[in-house]
Amino acid sequence: MRARLFSREVVPFYLSLLALAVAALLADAALHLLNAVWVGRWLGIPGVLLILGSMGYSLRKRKLIQWGKPVTLLRLHEYMAWAGSLLVLVHAGIHFNAILGWLAVGAMLINVASGLTGKFLMQRARRRLDESRERMRQQGLTDEQLAERTYWDSLTFDAVKQWRSVHFPITLAFAVLALAHIVAVFLFWGWK
Numbered sequence: 001m002r003a004r005l006f007s008r009e010v011v012p013f014y015l016s017l018l019a020l021a022v023a024a025l026l027a028d029a030a031l032h033l034l035n036a037v038w039v040g041r042w043l044g045i046p047g048v049l050l051i052l053g054s055m056g057y058s059l060r061k062r063k064l065i066q067w068g069k070p071v072t073l074l075r076l077h078e079y080m081a082w083a084g085s086l087l088v089l090v091h092a093g094i095h096f097n098a099i100l101g102w103l104a105v106g107a108m109l110i111n112v113a114s115g116l117t118g119k120f121l122m123q124r125a126r127r128r129l130d131e132s133r134e135r136m137r138q139q140g141l142t143d144e145q146l147a148e149r150t151y152w153d154s155l156t157f158d159a160v161k162q163w164r165s166v167h168f169p170i171t172l173a174f175a176v177l178a179l180a181h182i183v184a185v186f187l188f189w190g191w192k
Helices: 004-033 037-053 056-061 070-092 099-138 143-149 151-188
Strands: none
Touching: 004 037, 004 070, 004 099, 004 151, 037 070, 056 070, 070 099, 099 143, 099 151, 143 151
């Protein structure tokens, strides 16, 4: 049996990650065409503020705040983190002058990929796998036949479930690197 879970869920996930990269490249190209590259320097600030604002969902999930509906906060988390990441990518452009910038952007991209894994893959993959199993049960398949036919989808789902163990440490690494970048800017940038 074909691995439908991969083509229906994993491929769209990578396409959404590609959309973020393409949007950043197009915005950066537009700034260059308009001779407004200097704008990109300042986009890091609203980008970081959007990413910080997106943490409301994480705080609510861990019961550190009481206000807000988790579903609403999750949607805000997704949109604000995506938009903030886009602005930070445009801020970074292709003009990396130090290793710290490369590390911070790399950690942010890994963090975005991890977050998109949770958004696009976990819920949909579980639902599709459950629906597939239920449909096969209704067709009268034995447990052995069911296990055989959903083998590759089950393996894919088990691999996808590991995203939680990556997302938090990468978020922490990104936060530390971003903070180090911000401190370095305040210390070494020629403020006039």
